[in-house]
Amino acid sequence: xxxxxxxxxxxxxxxxLDLIILQSQKFIKIYLSKCPLLPIYYIDKHFGxxxxxxxxxxxxxxxxxxxxxxxxxxxxxxxxxxxxxxxxSPIELNELEIQILKEIEYRLFVTVEDYELFIRELYDTxxx
Numbered sequence: 601x602x603x604x605x606x607x608x609x610x611x612x613x614x615x616x617l618d619l620i621i622l623q624s625q626k627f628i629k630i631y632l633s634k635c636p637l638l639p640i641y642y643i644d645k646h647f648g649x650x651x652x653x654x655x656x657x658x659x660x661x662x663x664x665x666x667x668x669x670x671x672x673x674x675x676x677x678x679x680x681x682x683x684x685x686x687x688x689s690p691i692e693l694n695e696l697e698i699q700i701l702k703e704i705e706y707r708l709f710v711t712v713e714d715y716e717l718f719i720r721e722l723y724d725t726x727x728x
Contacts (some may be wrong), residue, residue: 631669645705663696
């Protein structure tokens with residue numbers, strides 16, 4: 601049986617996971633320094649508890665981060681580059697990006713007030 605998206609099913613060694621986490625941190629620091637919590641906002645507001653049903657949360661989060669970067673930055677890395685960085689199929693990443701955008705009806709705009717409220721709620725959640 602040929603798997604449609606092998607990266608969804610391949611076990612990742614702890615060494616690979618450490619590298620992926622490090623790359624993710626650098627990636628977010630470089631591209632999302634203005635709004636580092638915006639991908640989490642999108643997940644919370646558009647997907648909420650449904651995230652538990654997502655087949656590959658790792659790929660989903662990478663796609664959300666990529667969508668966020670494309671929304672707030674004029675220059676960003678290609679999907680192929682991101683797929684290579686995180687050891688994903690470029691086709692898988694492209695398809696998931698489109699699926700997510702359709703799911704949220706391309707609603708990426710967030711008011712400053714909504715974003716600040718979300719950050720306060722997040723802060724309160726972790727400090728109580």
